[in-house]
Amino acid sequence: MKVKVGLIQMSCVENKQQNIDKSVEKIREIAKQGAQIICLQELFSSLYFCDVEDYENFSLAESIPGKTTELFEQLAKELGVVIVASLFEKRTHGIYHNTTAVIDADGSYLGKYRKMHIPDDPAFYEKFYFTPGDLGYKVFETKYAKIGVLICWDQWYPEASRITALKGAEILFYPTAIGWDTSQDESTNKEQYNAWQTIQKSHSVANGVPVVSVNRVGYEQDGKMKFWGGSFVTNSFGSVLYQASHDKEENIVQELDLNEINEKRIHWPFLRDRRIDSYNEINQRFIEE
Numbered sequence: 001m002k003v004k005v006g007l008i009q010m011s012c013v014e015n016k017q018q019n020i021d022k023s024v025e026k027i028r029e030i031a032k033q034g035a036q037i038i039c040l041q042e043l044f045s046s047l048y049f050c051d052v053e054d055y056e057n058f059s060l061a062e063s064i065p066g067k068t069t070e071l072f073e074q075l076a077k078e079l080g081v082v083i084v085a086s087l088f089e090k091r092t093h094g095i096y097h098n099t100t101a102v103i104d105a106d107g108s109y110l111g112k113y114r115k116m117h118i119p120d121d122p123a124f125y126e127k128f129y130f131t132p133g134d135l136g137y138k139v140f141e142t143k144y145a146k147i148g149v150l151i152c153w154d155q156w157y158p159e160a161s162r163i164t165a166l167k168g169a170e171i172l173f174y175p176t177a178i179g180w181d182t183s184q185d186e187s188t189n190k191e192q193y194n195a196w197q198t199i200q201k202s203h204s205v206a207n208g209v210p211v212v213s214v215n216r217v218g219y220e221q222d223g224k225m226k227f228w229g230g231s232f233v234t235n236s237f238g239s240v241l242y243q244a245s246h247d248k249e250e251n252i253v254q255e256l257d258l259n260e261i262n263e264k265r266i267h268w269p270f271l272r273d274r275r276i277d278s279y280n281e282i283n284q285r286f287i288e289e
Helices: 016-032 055-060 067-079 152-156 158-166 186-207 259-267
Strands: 002-009 037-040 082-092 095-103 109-114 139-141 146-149 171-176 179-181 211-215 217-220 225-228 232-234 240-243 250-257
Touching (some): 016 037, 037 211, 067 082, 067 095, 095 146, 146 158, 152 171, 152 186, 158 186, 171 186, 186 240, 232 250
Parallel strands (some): 002 037, 037 082, 146 171, 171 211
Antiparallel strands (some): 002 250, 082 095, 139 146, 179 225, 211 232
């Protein structure tokens, strides 16, 4: 079975409605190019606001399902596409999540995944805004494929991709917002990007499934942060089929052959040879002998 995935790598502005309108336009464009499952970048409807701890930014949050998901439900049904949309969720007063909603090609809301791993670094103060996810790792059975969705910082954790793959995901999607401090040197930039791509390629190899990583692009934070784009797609053995630029908006459509999952897992039977009886210690924070 073959499926065409669509990645929308774009820059954002301060006005939320403009970002949503822009994403709708780009979804229409990429659907015309044949995309069947379309993934937007992390928190696409705003600038990356987690660069500061500002209570005013909580006003950007919305309910899920809600106004934006209803818009995408209508759009998905009209175009016959699956939409993976990353949003700032207001669950209730005082509880907020970094959440991705999945809309099927008939316009039905399939559910949401709440980001499990929440970073707290200079210019990435996500713990101020987001409660860690409590829905577990999720797989969504869409018209075109069973997909798993993880979000940005989840990328660095093999446990997250493994569990999602074990639940039946045929493709792993990672909506993302990651960039370079513009004061850094080029060698540091290269090392960081390579590490980011390598860890995700390793999830593809270890689990025998394609990875689709969608990052934003452009300068934000008064020009101090350059979101590095570089969105990419692997096959089910970690080979990069397409990589976007670091500084341009791009609509990417890439065909994936899901029959390769069975082929790779037969010839590289990592799941067969797992010693699940020996992994109890993984539940510990640190192992002290």
